[in-house]
Amino acid sequence: MSLTEIARFADLAEAQIAASRLRAEGVPVLLQNEHWGASDYLMTIAMGGFRLWAPDSDADEARRLIEDLRGGPSSETPDPGVLAHGASAGKAGAALLLAATFGP
Template structure:
């Protein structure tokens, strides 16, 4: 049986997802150029990643991939990523804590902070606290 190109992808991860999707419908495919492109990632753009399958499965595989591109298999129950403001503020607070705990960015220890750097850090802290207070007040 001969192998035929089913689709061509820009990166190996997208091709792997398509291969797993087709495997769930019992269509056997292989992802080619995987090893050449993982050794040199710039080759992904030059070669493209091909999804190869048997000639008798090509039409069904292309139809399934087109239906997937159109969103037919998407679930309607939404995304599980939290979108409430508290989740966003928690991430910003953690980032601010990391910056403050590690010292002012672009300085090296044991160098002392200059007054302008201290003023900048205090200004950042004041702006964050003010935004948290305004956010809490708005709720």
């Protein structure tokens, strides 16, 4: 069984709510970076947020359910390099560089 990334979240609580909703609907999901994010905020930024994965066979249904949670369909195609709240991978890299230079 291969997994597909279905969504990214900048907020741990939002990611956990989405994962719970999908599990309640019978869609098995994996919430990546959950434990890092709970312990170190800067690492969460550096790793690109919280990623929600589902089996390929359930990916379309999972995306539809996430879309419903987020308030309906989006007119734009989501860019996998952008987090739910607009933080880009470049900003995450800059945050990691600053954290490594000046400490947390």
